[in-house]
Amino acid sequence: MFRRTTSIVGHPRLVELFLWLVLVLQAELTSGGMPTAQPSDLLIRQGIEAVEKGAYQQAIRILTQAVGRSTVSPVAVFYLAEAYIHLDQPGNAIPYYQRLIQSQPDAVQAHYGLAAAYRELEEYPLAVESYQQAIDLSLEARPPSELPILKKRYNPADILQDLGVAFSELKQYQSAIQSFQRAIRLDSGNPTPYYNLGLVYFKQGKLESAIISFQQAVDLEPNYADAYNGLGETYLKQSKLKLATQAFQRSANIDPDQLSPHYGLGQIYSKQGKHQQAVEAYQQVIQIQPDYSDAHYNLARTYLKLGLREKATEIMSYFEDLRRTDPLLRQAQLWVKQYPDDPRGYHNLGLVYEARRLYDQAIEFYQHALILSPDLAATCYNLGLVYSRLDRLREAIEAYRRAIQLDxxxxxxxxxxxxxxxxxxxxxxxxxxxxxxxxxxxxxxxxxxxxxxxxxxxxxxxxxxxxxxxxxxxxxxxxxxxxxxxxxxxxxxxxx
The missing domain is CATH 1.25.40.10 (Tetratricopeptide repeat domain)
Structure with a gap:
């Protein structure tokens, strides 16, 4: 899986960024033409503090008031966009990044944030365009602007790394390779571009090059679980099962709660005829992510090899439900990222999770839809249906009654x-x-x-x-x- 460089607040390389921004804002509020007692100034301070504490909903409420004032600090606009990104609402963040770019066209942070938002929405051509803008700005040598924080330079290597990921999603592998190699030249101590370079080589079938890149990543970061997974998958592709096993086991030891090493070990055990061990590995994957369709498919096939036809049929039936709804789930997830205030998106997510027999998640999304729009009779009905499946009859009765009151x-x-x-x-x-x-x-x-x-x-x-x-x-x-x-x-x- 390609890694996404984290957003601005909390980035390990950019801890100083927050402190710098606070100092700049304090300077705005205590010197020059900005008196300290203005209500909008206080709102901005409170909003930034809320972001720092991880209280993103509170930050949005406060900063939305601040950016509605006649004189708006770009800092407030920037942090409002970041709060939306932290809540996985890139559709709401985009207008604020764009607004910031209009007032501060040379703000690296705004272009970088906009690119990340587009990437979350799988709008990869737009992401590439914004990443390239951010890279060009980050490599320029200009005097500081009137708002120094918005001229604070990102590490261009981080932006190039993310640009490479966007190119990879577009299957523009040569451009991705060039971006990762540029990132490595700028920051050879960062293991992430080596890892992503290995993934591109793997997709191109250049397995030896992939192994070299993954190994370089783990040489730099010995606890890089994803890079060990990359090694495991590549060795598995080469039928080097002993080396693949060692790589997956190392990854699982580093982070036992990830899917890839257990799934990879399941594939290896199947190839070795160790079917009971394969079953246990696939069950471990499903325990971590119950709707991981590939694991259910392989588990069903393994049960067949063990002569457990009834179990295999049951698991294969569930796999078919999952595979049928996989694209629907992706579409619904993208919709709520783009339109996080639209209750229909959460209703549709509820429907998909209900079809995938993940009833707790279905309830969560139906309830969220009703928070946004309490008069959705169909959502109340479906909520009643899920409660019935779980034998939560009192709640089911209440939901059905509410549905027929509405319709x-x-x-x-x-x-x-x-x-x-x-x-x-x-x-x-x-x-x-x-x-x-x-x-x-x-x-x-x-x-x-x-x-x-x-x-x-x-x-x-x-x-x-x-x-x-x-x-x-x-x-x-x-x-x-x-x-x-x-x-x-x-x-x-x-x-x-």
């Missing part, structure tokens, strides 16, 4: 609520089942629900009438025949 014509909401109320509130269950049938009289499932409730209330003839209608609409549904037989027996028993 009284939601027949499926009435039907599902009726099913949950059969035992505890049978009279209310009957009302909701009847309403579902009134709304969709040709729906066999709703008639079946109505029949089941009549049966529970010992109103057998009405139950028979409802189930007869359901069978007429869907005669191939065998469960209706079973219900009809049960009702007939109850009628016969009641007549004795």
């Amino acid at each position: 009284g014509q939601l027949a499926i909401g009435h039907n599902n609520l009726a099913l949950l109320l059969i035992v505890t509130e049978p009279d209310q269950a009957l009302k909701h089942a009847q309403q579902a049938v009134r709304l969709q009289p040709e729906n066999a499932n709703y008639l079946d629900t109505l029949g089941e409730i009549y049966y529970h209330l010992k109103r057998y003839r009405e139950a028979k009438q409802a189930i007869d209608q359901a069978m007429a609409l869907d005669p191939e549904q065998t469960i209706y025949q079973k219900r009809q037989d049960k009702i007939q027996q109850a009628i016969a028993q009641s007549q004795k």
Whole structure:
């Protein structure tokens, strides 16, 4: 996986940047034409402090007020953009980076931040353009501007490293190689460009060159887990299983919570016929990331080799659900990054995670959608559905009730609520089942629900009438025949 250089606040090479910015801002507030008691000045200070503490939502609230004033400090605009980046909302950060560039076109930080935001949105051509602007500015020798912090130079090697990653995503491998090599010439002690150079060579099939680059990375940083993974994958590609095993095991020892070494070891064990060890390795991957589709696929194949066909079929079925929704998940994730205030994006993420059987994540995203827009009946309904799957019946009932309050014509909401109320509130269950049938009289499932409730209330003839209608609409549904037989027996028993 390509590494992204961290954003400005918290970057290990740029700790001094924050301190410098605070000093510059303090100078703005205490000298020259900026009096210390202005409310906007206080807001900016508070906003920067909130960013420093990691209170990004608070920082956004404060700095949004500050940048709304007539006289705006570029520092406030910059930090507002950074707060959005920290919250993984690049779509909201972009306008502020652009605003800063308009007022400070030679601000390296603004171009670099804008590039990172575009890259998060997979807008790689735009990212490349902004990275190149940042590099050109960072290599220029100019006198300081009126805001020294916005002229503070980034390490050009870091920008070149990130530019290379963007080129790699565009499959412009030669340009990526050139960028990484330039980064190495500027800062030969940084292991990251060696690692990413190795990844590009691996993709090009230049395996020996990849090994050299990965080895250079671990020589510089002996605990570089990703670089050991790169070595492991390359040795595996060369069928050098002993060396691959050593590399993956070293990576796992450094960071046991990453996927790659366990997945790589699973592949090696499969090649060696050590199927039980392969199962354990793939299970470890799934424990770390339950919806990692490749691990489920390989686990299913390994179970087949062990003769465990039933387990293999079950896992393969789940793999198919994951693989079918993998592109949908990526699209939904990009949407919320681009439009983080759009509740539809979080609703769609909930749908995708529900389809992937990751119900806790589905609940989280449905709830977030409802925070943004409390009147989404479909979201309430889907939330009820997930709660039902988890046997959280009280919460499911509450969600369904909220859904039909918002949309009284939601027949499926009435039907599902009726099913949950059969035992505890049978009279209310009957009302909701009847309403579902009134709304969709040709729906066999709703008639079946109505029949089941009549049966529970010992109103057998009405139950028979409802189930007869359901069978007429869907005669191939065998469960209706079973219900009809049960009702007939109850009628016969009641007549004795």
